[in-house]
Amino acid sequence: MDVEPPAVHPKAPTPGTELGIHFDECFGCGDEFEAGLHLRSRIGEAQTVYSEFTVTAAHQGAPGLAHGGLLACAFDEALGSTVGNLLRRPAVTGKLETDFRRPVPVGSTLYIEARLDGTAGRKIYASADGHLDAPDGPIAVSARALFVAVGFEHFTTHGDPAALKKLADAQEKAKRVREGRDWEINP
Numbered sequence: 163m164d165v166e167p168p169a170v171h172p173k174a175p176t177p178g179t180e181l182g183i184h185f186d187e188c189f190g191c192g193d194e195f196e197a198g199l200h201l202r203s204r205i206g207e208a209q210t211v212y213s214e215f216t217v218t219a220a221h222q223g224a225p226g227l228a229h230g231g232l233l234a235c236a237f238d239e240a241l242g243s244t245v246g247n248l249l250r251r252p253a254v255t256g257k258l259e260t261d262f263r264r265p266v267p268v269g270s271t272l273y274i275e276a277r278l279d280g281t282a283g284r285k286i287y288a289s290a291d292g293h294l295d296a297p298d299g300p301i302a303v304s305a306r307a308l309f310v311a312v313g314f315e316h317f318t319t320h321g322d323p324a325a326l327k328k329l330a331d332a333q334e335k336a337k338r339v340r341e342g343r344d345w346e347i348n349p
């Protein structure tokens with residue numbers, strides 16, 4: 163099947179939008195686990211998403227250096243967020259390939275620029291570059307991924323239904339707050 167240019171969803175967030183946490187307990191972006199990556203993302207121009215990940219002592223492999231698997235995790239998150247937010251299609255990572263080009267020390271920040279590359283049926287291709295310590299810093303890590311679009315039943319069948327319900331409730335609440343239909347009883 164031929165690869166087609168990605169068609170950004172008409173309701174995708176617009177450039178400049180800060181993307182929230184998609185699930186509090188997500189290791190990549192959630193705030194529930196202190197050792198998580200706490201990745202923060204925003205929509206850029208032309209089918210890109212910018213993410214930032216600051217490496218802490220909890221992310222070490224060699225002393226003082228980020229663990230490669232956690233760097234791959236940051237790219238999985240950044241790329242997944244790109245696919246999910248720009249296409250608004252549930253999808254999971256089928257394949258993730260990483261090039262580690264420079265060491266990434268504890269205390270440094272990776273500025274990840276991720277983009278959609280194309281789609282072929284259910285297959286979604288995306289790639290990203292991680293710049294060290296500045297958006298135009300040297301590229302320390304790059305990644306390419308294949309995501310596969312799935313039905314929502316992928317998560318209900320294989321995941322945790324109680325956690326999914328909590329997530330759906332939180333999203334509904336956030337929507338109500340955005341639309342001014344909600345207020346705190348005990349602010």
Ligand SMILES: CCCCC/C=C\C/C=C\C/C=C\C/C=C\CCCC(=O)SCCNC(=O)CCNC(=O)[C@H](O)C(C)(C)COP(=O)(O)OP(=O)(O)OC[C@H]1O[C@@H](n2cnc3c(N)ncnc32)[C@H](O)[C@@H]1OP(=O)(O)O
Binds near residue numbers: 242244255308
């Ligand atoms: C309802 C509205 C929703 C709106 C959503 C809106 C917003 C969401 C917003 C934000 C989301 C934000 C952030 C997300 C952040 C992070 C994401 C982290 C993502 C993950 O961390 S997720 C966990 C790791 N991930 C898995 O846990 C997957 C386990 N896995 C499977 O569940 C299956 O394996 C599956 C489903 C992948 C495929 O299974 P399947 O049976 O459905 O389909 P099948 O096998 O036929 O593959 C179809 C075509 O993909 C090709 N293909 C498949 N895999 C390939 C590979 N590895 N290499 C090369 N090609 C591959 C085949 O070759 C075929 O290609 P072809 O059609 O050309 O033959």
